[in-house]
């Protein structure tokens with residue numbers, strides 16, 4: 213066969229093989245997409261869609277606003293044993309973009325928390341005899357509440373937290389429940405059951421306790437997605453975030469998985485950064501939803517996904533600088549640039 217015909221045949225076969233290969237890859241992607249949209253949803257396109265929804269909820273910075281308009285967030289927590297957790301949550305809320313951050317804690321925790329930062333407004337009322345009245349006075353001025361970081365498990369403090377949750381629900385305030393607030397929910401699920409502006413952020417142990425309290429059987433550790441769906445439904449389609457290697461987020465309809473790369477560093481306090489940021493993002497998402505700017509997704513799920521992505525991005529950035537010595541304080545220093553990268557670019 214002449215040489216030019218041989219070359220032509222070779223090119224033809226190469227082109228044909230490339231076309232077949234491209235078709236197979238395309239088909240594979242379709243199957244992948246179908247699989248994920250019917251089960252847990254986590255792939256780049258979907259992540260970007262949710263992140264752009266989060267972006268759309270971020271209020272613009274303009275010279276026309278007054279202090280407080282972008283969010284006044286309250287943290288219920290801080291007792292003799294734990295002063296770091298409410299501080300981490302409250303300062304994270306500010307760093308994400310809330311204008312004011314209030315901490316309602318016990319008397320002996322207050323001076324300690326104030327001394328960490330002059331930016332926080334600290335109310336030493338949580339163990340006072342009229343604690344609920346003292347906190348209730350502030351509720352009309354709050355846009356979001358985070359209940360639980362460093363709250364402790366004393367009955368009296370949990371009772372106060374419960375009454376504050378009830379009062380906040382009556383005012384339609386978005387409520388994130390974390391840490392010892394989840395201990396309360398495990399004892400009395402009805403305190404938040406069915407509240408559409410509520411979000412629970414359990415770590416693995418907190419989730420296990422909640423699941424077993426509601427389902428009266430051990431959870432299936434081979435299928436966390438199913439367990440998280442079941443628990444959300446049992447809680448009246450409440451938004452849940454099961455934190456871990458992947459953060460699983462659901463309102464009982466679909467499970468979204470946030471697996472943006474963090475690092476292998478698991479220092480205490482990362483969960484507090486998450487719940488504090490979520491308090492702000494929940495306020496922004498519900499405000500955007502009321503204004504008709506989010507229609508396709510539950511605003512609580514949007515806020516949860518945004519806060520998980522932000523926490524993991526902070527973890528990754530802090531780890532690049534500090535490696536094994538990374539602490540939550542280092543992560544908090546990254547909030548500004550992580551936020552910009554995820555939500556303002």
Ligand SMILES: NC(=O)C1=CN([C@@H]2O[C@H](COP(=O)(O)OP(=O)(O)OC[C@H]3O[C@@H](n4cnc5c(N)ncnc54)[C@H](O)[C@@H]3O)[C@@H](O)[C@H]2O)[C@@H](O)CC1
Pocket residue numbers: 293294295296297298360361362363364391392415416417418456480481483484
């Ligand atoms: N600096 C501070 O003041 C801090 C205080 N914290 C407070 O400490 C209190 C107790 O919180 P905890 O988170 O310790 O709650 P728990 O007392 O329920 O303990 C959970 C335990 O589960 C373990 N765990 C987590 N994930 C696990 C997994 N996948 N498999 C097995 N074990 C797992 C953790 O190591 C922890 O010991 C809360 O009030 C919390 O806010 C924490 O937020 C950490 C920082």
Ligand SMILES: Nc1ncnc2c1ncn2[C@@H]1O[C@H](COP(=O)(O)OP(=O)(O)OP(=O)(O)O)[C@@H](O)[C@H]1O
Pocket residue numbers: 391414415416455456457458459474475478479480481482483484485486520523524
């Ligand atoms: N294995 C993991 N890999 C990557 N990121 C993780 C992993 N575990 C947790 N995270 C991230 O850290 C965040 C906090 O989760 P964590 O389980 O540390 O909460 P926590 O136990 O409540 O923390 P805290 O010490 O503040 O109470 C999660 O939302 C997630 O973004």
Ligand SMILES: [Mg+2]
Pocket residue numbers: 390391415483484
């Ligand atoms: Mg925690």
